[in-house]
Amino acid sequence: MKDVTLGEPMGLRGGVAQPGMEMQAPASPATDETTVAALPETANPEELYGNSYEFILSGDYATAEAGFRRHVEQFPADPRTADARYWLGETYYHEGDDAQAIVAFKAVYQQYPRHPKAAAALLKIGYAYQRLGDAANARFYLQALVQDHPDSEPAALARKRLESLR
Structure with a gap:
């Protein structure tokens, strides 16, 4: 199968952020008074995922990227690893990479x-290929999404995008 990605962000739904998680945002030593968020150190995969998800919700994609990458590397067997991989892709997508x-x-x-994020991943692959100017791969992945997950919300978005790629 070729590359498939979801087009426009469907919103940051599907996260498992836990209430009550605290995040720290210490001031950066930079002279422009920029505040840089810090991902709290933790050996708990649920806490790491939750903290990372909070950063993506706040638009701090660099910190979210670091957290989701660490989650994937340190906790490959955790039930949230598929979601962490998906959100890692979202950080790259939102950063324009x-x-x-x-x-x-x-x-x-x-x-x-078969994961619930599989269809969304195909949609984003298609969207990313389109942004790169590769309409053939964009069409391929969007069509694969419609074929493999016809009743999904991402498939509905893919159908709309395919019309614009004709």
């Missing part, structure tokens, strides 16, 4: 083809 987003979303689809 479409090539890296494609790689991340492909990993979700290839490693977890």
Whole structure:
């Protein structure tokens, strides 16, 4: 199968952020008074995922990326790892790194083809290819999404996008 990604962000739904999680945002030593968020150290996969998800919700994609990457590397057997891989792809996508987003979303689809995020990963692959100017791959992945997950919300979005790619 070729590369498939979800087009426009469908919103940051599907996260498992836990209430009551505290995040720290210490001031950066930079002279421009920029505040840089810090991902709290933890050996708890649920806490790491929750903290990372909070950063993506706040638009701090760099910190979220670091957290989701750490989750994938440190906790490969955790039940949230497929979601962490998906959100890692979202951080790349929102940062405009479409090539890296494609790689991340492909990993979700290839490693977890029946996961609830699989259809969304295909959508984002298609969107990222379109942003890269590769209409053929964009069409391929969007069509694969419609074929493999016809009743999903991402498939409805893919159908709309395919019309614009004709």
